[in-house]
Amino acid sequence: MNYKLKNMMFGLTSVIFAHSGFAKELKLDDLFPKDRLIEVNITISEKNWDTLRYQRRTRENALPPSRQFAPPPSPYSYVEANVTIEGVTFNKVGIRKKGFLGSQNTIRPSLKVKLDHYETGRNIGGLNNLTFNNNVQDRSLMSQFMGYQIWDEAGAPGSRCAYAKVIVNGKNLGVYSHVETVREPLLKREFGNEKGTLFEGTVVDFYPEWEGSFERKTGDDKKGRELIVKVTNALQGGGGKPFFGGSVSGRAWVPNNGNYDKVWFMPEFVDSNWIKGVNGAGYEAGQGFEKLISKNFNFIKQMHYKASSLYLRFPFELKNLDDIQKTKNLLLRMKCDDGFVAYINGNEIARYNAPQSPKWDSMATSSGDDGSNATFVAFNINKHRDKFRTGNNLLAIHGMNISLESTDFLQVAELQTNEHDYQKAIWELIDEEAFYKFWALEGLLSFWDGYSGNRNNYFIYLNPDTGKFHFMPWGADCLFEKFSRLRVDRRSPRSVRLKGLVARKLYQIPSVRKKYAATIKQLMVEHWNEDKLLAETERIETMLTPHISDYQWRSVRFDAIREFIRNRRADVEIEINGKDMPIWPK
Structure with a gap:
């Protein structure tokens, strides 16, 4: 693998048992076996356990408007516990709940263990923070274990993953995924240099x-955020030349019938009785969105709980x-x-x-977060x-909201010529070959809650040796599913995810689609x-079955991942073997 130090030696942490008289060494490698579960025993007071498991994240505290400037504070706090890992006891560690919205659970919470929360200097091979995911969103229990393994075999940087049997106060909570926390030991192993800046992206882009929305984990904050700004500017296209936009005048109508569905967007349509605005x-x-909406075009009374579509018509003139005809973009x-x-x-x-086939009462097929939609x-x-002409022209827009109940709606348009070379600008800041592999792996494994699928669950690392960002996956319990569980248009391509701004911008370039398909x-060849994949699922099922708790069995379905594996080749090859990949958005 390009970034790994194959023969790196990991540091050791020794814990001396108070009643045994001997020391047992626990290496970082010991925490990631492939053929067995590690055992994690947690002893914690009932008060602390209840405090931990009943803390919760809500959409309001997870996605507040203030997150544009800084990641929101965590709703989870550390409490004291004793943890025994593979027979080695760590007394008085910090432990807290973890997880975003979909993986929260009060009976089997995902857990973070911070070895040095109360006593500094404690770690295992340099790692002081352990991650145990509850697999609530993964019915097969195999998404993280197999996903990270494929990532590693493909030579892409990322975490190691093992299984853990987690026991709390003598009660078996079942099978957890122990995922290597992305910190200095991983960076050193994968890139050969852990001195760069690491950011985590959680529903941000x-x-x-919005550079403040990325959560810095290690390294030089100022230098890292400066590169984030440069990537943002590269995606925006530099200094384009608008020939339509700003406070241009137009007319609008909230349709209440389909009488004009086939003619309202034609130049000759008479809109004199529509509302006039800018x-x-x-x-x-x-x-x-309140600052982006003009006075006369505020339709809260006509649309909120009443209508999902809006027709807009903007006339404009071109002298030539x-x-x-000459512009690059x-x-x-x-x-x-x-x-x-x-x-x-x-x-x-x-x-x-x-x-x-949009109609007067159509709704949008998917939605994004407001930060994205406001840019x-x-x-x-x-x-x-060839659709433009000298003299009078008309831009017509059919705007659609996701639902009648939606609390906001926005349509702002601009037409411009632009000479910006998007590829050149992006690849000066993001490692090209590394991103293609990362992006294609997300596509192949159908990571619907990752960067390209949902602008979520990823790390970016400013590698000091290249001066460029490298992407890494996180929260990989949402792989091996053909369709996203989010509101995403099911007509969109199955072999590639296009929610992430970098992926979306690049995919519009024919040469990028060609290289993505080749990647x-x-x-798939390698x-x-x-x-082999199906045989691995059988091996894992045999290994896990004795350790699954009664509560956990309610949601386990091993065959879910097998259905995906059997059908994946056909779903992907129909899109990558043609003259071009599917154009999206259409």
């Missing part, structure tokens, strides 16, 4: 003015088509919550989170240059052997 339409029932840029279809002079030019996303419309083909 490279949005303008660019920036929608509503905000809470906080977030020279810039449009002709872009429609949208701030959109949640979906839209855009037309130029009656011709569809772009769509996002939209049903196949411009560019849609390359080079193939629609995933190579990964690491996707159905017989």
